[in-house]
Amino acid sequence: MTKNEAVQKMKALMEERAHFMGAYAVMSWDERTGSPSRKGVEGRAKTSGFLAQESFKRLVSPDMKACLECLDAHRDELSGLESAMLREYRRVYNKNIAVPPERVGALTELTGEAEAVWMEARDAGDFARMAPYFEKIFALQREMAGYYGYAEHPYDALLDDYEEGLTVRKLDEFFGALRAELVPLLKKVSAAQQPDTSFLEKSFTVDRQALLSQALARLVGYDMDRGQLGTTQHPFTISVNRHDVRVTTHYYERDLLSAVFSTVHECGHGIYDQGMDPALEAYGLNGGASMSVHESQSRSYENVMCRSRAFVRTLLPRLQTLFPREFSDVSAEALYRAVNVAKASLIRVEADELTYCLHILVRYELEKLIMEDSINVRDLPALWNEKMQEILGVTPPDDAQGVLQDTHWSSGLLGYFPSYALGSAYSAQFMHAMGKEVDIAGCLAMGDFAPINAWLGERIHRHGMTLTAEELMLRVTGEPFTARYFVDYLKEKYGELYA
């Protein structure tokens, strides 16, 4: 095989994979946004599983092996995109080829069952029901870590799945800084007086909320001609192809803000996927630099930008137009304070900008112990509650509001949680860098996202998977990642808000 033949063959594998993933995405969209038949779900799940498996097979096929070996031998003759393709798929190949396929199957089967049980166990707050599944899943995850390989900590092997090169060593430092700074900050915030939010405790018709979300999606720069805004209980973003990046939001009559911030959060993900260099798709490099970088974009729109004093000046008149009675007497400052309420709570997905990463810290510490195999699964509920008390100062009254609240462990997604917190921290560092070149507050107050999106598109979005998160951070901000910007941002923002 010549170098050119290997490149063409790999691109052909990438194209096949893109088709499998595109079809998978449409099936996932259908399952979640449509109302497909209840009884057909098992058949659809098998079809989705087949698509995922076929997509995965391309990554570890003998064809892929031959291509990688050929390109390895011609390393010096490769173009930039060819090199990036080789680097990414060599990594993926090496990591996955060591895993016995029947163990992948075992995990898929186990988590498929566990996810269904979890919904019932959570609703009943019945940890004992879930425990045997957790035991098996955690054991399998430790087994996987062995196949993947790691230098220091078994958890590293899983963390690397979501962020190349991420380790316990790095996260200990990161979370250590958060813990040292944010736990005392939360204590102060908790002691201070909460702002008035009574003007939000009203009923807002879903029709008008939908108008608002559509308008906000366009305002922040999400391209409706290359996507669509759907409705689901749990908002998400999914890419069918480069020109079909779909997002969803949810609407609650009694919670106007939930739709607003869910919409701009998902649009942040969507704008990233819509902003990639068209040339990347053919090389299988059309994706986020890492899970955390993806999350950094959604958090930038949701929090740093749309919960800012500047953006509230853009948001308020829109609320006043749609809901004149409810907002005519509300000041921009009152709205700013109301959208930034911070307080310790029990449920991660309902947590605010300040406390969210502390919920992640609880999970991080437990996942570390799980991967070290140093705790008994039956002790998890008590450990969870202890950590919640220690870090957030609250104790769940039951396991439904405690250790059973997330689907991740049932789905076998250990190592995923840290990317949420890391995403917020990346966001702060990226936005700090942007602030040196773009008048962010000016843009937000004018409701003009074009200069912001141009900067993000040029510096971050267009690169897709051609740079690692580490490389991207260094290139965009001129320094390696540090928790400092995030901590400073939160201390300044909440220090001022809660005096």
Add this chain to the structure above:
Amino acid sequence: MTKNEAVQKMKALMEERAHFMGAYAVMSWDERTGSPSRKGVEGRAKTSGFLAQESFKRLVSPDMKACLECLDAHRDELSGLESAMLREYRRVYNKNIAVPPERVGALTELTGEAEAVWMEARDAGDFARMAPYFEKIFALQREMAGYYGYAEHPYDALLDDYEEGLTVRKLDEFFGALRAELVPLLKKVSAAQQPDTSFLEKSFTVDRQALLSQALARLVGYDMDRGQLGTTQHPFTISVNRHDVRVTTHYYERDLLSAVFSTVHECGHGIYDQGMDPALEAYGLNGGASMSVHESQSRSYENVMCRSRAFVRTLLPRLQTLFPREFSDVSAEALYRAVNVAKASLIRVEADELTYCLHILVRYELEKLIMEDSINVRDLPALWNEKMQEILGVTPPDDAQGVLQDTHWSSGLLGYFPSYALGSAYSAQFMHAMGKEVDIAGCLAMGDFAPINAWLGERIHRHGMTLTAEELMLRVTGEPFTARYFVDYLKEKYGELYA
């Protein structure tokens, strides 16, 4: 390979195919019922094309060849389902293996382009724009017929795609009978007085129409837990899997009947697909006996059952509940006459029960000439108009309402049209047989479809593709197919209606 290995391998190929077709179906549903991004359509079309191609590849793969050869050698040891699988897929293999793959690709590419041009050409009534595409498509279809092979007429090779063993010889006899009997009948009907339909020429809110369609779908026995009722301009039925058979309908404020009969038509297709023996799926035999048999089921529900005097007694009180002002003074007899208006018209998809098959006759005669290569494409519009005048007694004022009205030729679907007419005729023969054992009118007047569906399920639906249309007809009705039941049915019905 042992016999058992060949069976297992073929079942594995069938399972893969089912996944590809299931994913294709969901993508098709998404494209037609959702509002996916305009700019993403090209990418989605490529993904759908990939799925279709992969599904097709399984039918002509070396694996399939080996399985077929092994099973051919063990013909006497096969179970009933194994034999049926061998028969069907040997036929498909033999037929398709002769076609050079690049000619399949050429046809797909050509029709993909032609379909887009057709929409514009039709809207503009511009036949000259379409002519070069028709020329190329027809030439390719004649070429395909050569690859497929045929005994008497090149058209036979294409007809066989939609109904195994269907030939020009058989259709000439069928359409000859229709022509001889129905053209004079239509003349009489046209001379008679039309019933009063003024009570239908009102506005009916779409919300209430949707309630009606949902209720009718359930009433006729379509299982909502194993499907769903969507909305599209052109109603259709599509199966994702055995437990996910989806149908659509359309709603026009000024045309209440359109939704009613579209809904029950598609539900007829849906009930067939929902009623197949669960064991068939694993053998790739989970489908209609033929296109015409499928159409016979939809036509049975739409016409023979739901346009009957008996069913109108079930329908009318429902209309009176939903639209009391419009229907309080309407009698069952007036409604029966209004839903059975027959008159010559220009557009096939708007044609009534009596004239529909005459529209098909026009197309059948032209397709025969096209496949014989005995006409010039540029003469098609004039020939079309002549045939319309000769058969239906009307002449299209332009090509948009004439030769350009259907998408089939642009899509390369020559040989498809006859199955519509044949379906209606099959329906009459099946229903006649049912009438000997089931009190159809009694059931319809009571709105109780259970005995009807039990009979259809047992005699027709559960068999799927294990019997050919010919075998099924003989087994269900005790005699070979004849046009007589259809002609008699129409003569009796419309003779009485138009005195």
